[in-house]
Amino acid sequence: MARGELAPPPLRNDCFALPPGVSWTPVDAALERLQERLAPVVSFEELPLFRAAGRVLARDVMALRPNPPEANSAVDGYGFAADLGGASGEVTLPLLAGRAAAGAPFRHVVPEGYALRVLTGAALPEGVDTVVLDEDTASDGATVAFRGPVKPRSNTRRAGEDVARGASILTAGRRLTPADLALAAATGHGTLPVFRQLRVGVLSTGDELTEPGAAVAPGQIADANRPMLLSILHRWGYEAVDLGRAPDDRNALAALFDRAADRVDALLTSGGASAGDEDHVSALLTQAGSQATWRIALKPGRPLALGVWSGMPVFGLPGNPVAAFTCALVFARPALALLGGAGWTAPDGMTVPAGFEKRKKAGRREFLRARLREGRAEVFHSEGSGRVSGLSWAEGFVELDEEAREIQPGDPVRYIPFSAFDL
Ligand SMILES: Nc1nc2c(c(=O)[nH]1)N[C@H]1C(S)=C(S)[C@@H](COP(=O)(O)OP(=O)(O)OC[C@H]3O[C@@H](n4cnc5c(N)ncnc54)[C@H](O)[C@@H]3O)O[C@H]1N2
Numbered sequence: 001m002a003r004g005e006l007a008p009p010p011l012r013n014d015c016f017a018l019p020p021g022v023s024w025t026p027v028d029a030a031l032e033r034l035q036e037r038l039a040p041v042v043s044f045e046e047l048p049l050f051r052a053a054g055r056v057l058a059r060d061v062m063a064l065r066p067n068p069p070e071a072n073s074a075v076d077g078y079g080f081a082a083d084l085g086g087a088s089g090e091v092t093l094p095l096l097a098g099r100a101a102a103g104a105p106f107r108h109v110v111p112e113g114y115a116l117r118v119l120t121g122a123a124l125p126e127g128v129d130t131v132v133l134d135e136d137t138a139s140d141g142a143t144v145a146f147r148g149p150v151k152p153r154s155n156t157r158r159a160g161e162d163v164a165r166g167a168s169i170l171t172a173g174r175r176l177t178p179a180d181l182a183l184a185a186a187t188g189h190g191t192l193p194v195f196r197q198l199r200v201g202v203l204s205t206g207d208e209l210t211e212p213g214a215a216v217a218p219g220q221i222a223d224a225n226r227p228m229l230l231s232i233l234h235r236w237g238y239e240a241v242d243l244g245r246a247p248d249d250r251n252a253l254a255a256l257f258d259r260a261a262d263r264v265d266a267l268l269t270s271g272g273a274s275a276g277d278e279d280h281v282s283a284l285l286t287q288a289g290s291q292a293t294w295r296i297a298l299k300p301g302r303p304l305a306l307g308v309w310s311g312m313p314v315f316g317l318p319g320n321p322v323a324a325f326t327c328a329l330v331f332a333r334p335a336l337a338l339l340g341g342a343g344w345t346a347p348d349g350m351t352v353p354a355g356f357e358k359r360k361k362a363g364r365r366e367f368l369r370a371r372l373r374e375g376r377a378e379v380f381h382s383e384g385s386g387r388v389s390g391l392s393w394a395e396g397f398v399e400l401d402e403e404a405r406e407i408q409p410g411d412p413v414r415y416i417p418f419s420a421f422d423l
Pocket residue numbers: 204205206208209221222223224225226270271272273274275279300301302303317318319320321323385386
């Protein structure tokens with residue numbers, strides 16, 4: 001789909017359906033499917049620079065003017081024509097009355113044989129292409145003396161030496177950084193074309209959940225996923241919409257989905273993603289004819305329910321917080337980026353020696369909560385999918401691929417810091 005269309009076409013209802021007969025989906029196949037089937041769903045708008053930080057650029061942007069726009073002085077000093085400073089030994093030049101300063105250009109020609117007081121950032125007047133640094137001169141106000149030779153064009157900046165007019169400065173899909181705003185401003189832009197912020201809802205499901213901090217009756221636990229997922233979305237630059245908690249009741253959940261579809265572009269749920277009696281997210285999406293309960297060959301995060309509800313993509317994350325976190329980073333992150341116009345990206349990892357020992361089943365990928373210490377990846381002491389403390393302990397993942405069976409200390413492993421997932 002072309003980027004930036006005002007009304008992007010709705011996603012197909014069956015865009016996540018698995019081919020018949022498929023049961024275990026390898027992580028890469030699931031990612032490929034998402035990448036193939038999703039496209040930007042947001043229109044774009046022209047935003048003032050001051051409000052564009054963190055937004056996704058909707059079109060390529062060119063420099064409207066060169067940077068710097070004119071040749072200017074890099075220092076406070078005295079300017080003259082290059083050949084005057086060429087001689088070695090002492091040079092004395094008569095000073096012209098007046099000066100050139102940033103924002104207050106000298107509007108006359110500096111005649112051959114004269115020097116002029118110039119300040120940092122001042123446009124070079126005609127007749128000046130070289131500046132000698134204040135600290136290297138002596139002046140009585142009528143003349144200036146310095147020791148030559150001074151290299152031609154010293155202490156000056158050429159017009160356009162940083163960016164030429166018409167040069168490509170920023171490409172569509174980029175999430176605008178503070179430095180990008182400086183570059184855009186310096187090259188003549190007051191506004192930038194950006195995608196509307198993707199609105200992403202977060203809904204926790206399960207009768208057992210209570211609000212964080214609220215009293216818990218027997219059988220209840222605090223909703224840990226919602227604050228985590230909302231803050232992840234916020235960090236990713238989306239408008240995160242808190243849709244609260246849903247009971248294990250199919251009709252109530254369907255009504256919440258309907259309401260969400262009117263308010264958000266995509267929905268993250270957690271819980272109810274597998275195929276048990278109370279797994280209503282996956283059941284509802286299947287009922288809508290649009291769903292695939294994906295059994296991903298992944299630990300943690302095996303059940304992942306993906307579907308489209310009234311045009312709204314739903315990422316049914318597993319309920320266990322570690323699995324919800326992992327699936328959010330591995331699957332929702334690149335998918336939401338695509339929906340929001342930023343394009344698909346894979347996180348950059350690095351190969352480091354293992355600081356641990358482990359046996360694993362072949363045929364599935366594993367993400368271990370990990371951190372780097374003294375150049376080695378250490379992993380959390382438990383792989384339990386409800387162990388939230390390990391998520392907080394970790395600074396990244398060790399990603400073990402499908403083939404890995406046994407890891408010994410010192411073996412090379414792939415470490416992906418959470419920063420590579422934009423956290
Ligand atoms: N018979 C099977 N049982 C389970 C399987 C399976 O393949 N066959 N898979 C297991 C795996 S792996 C996971 S992960 C979980 C995920 O299942 P659901 O997405 O259906 O999640 P729930 O059953 O609703 O909840 C799982 C667990 O997480 C707790 N939870 C849920 N939401 C939250 C929340 N917002 N904050 C904190 N904790 C939450 C919930 O109370 C459960 O303890 O299924 C396994 N079972």
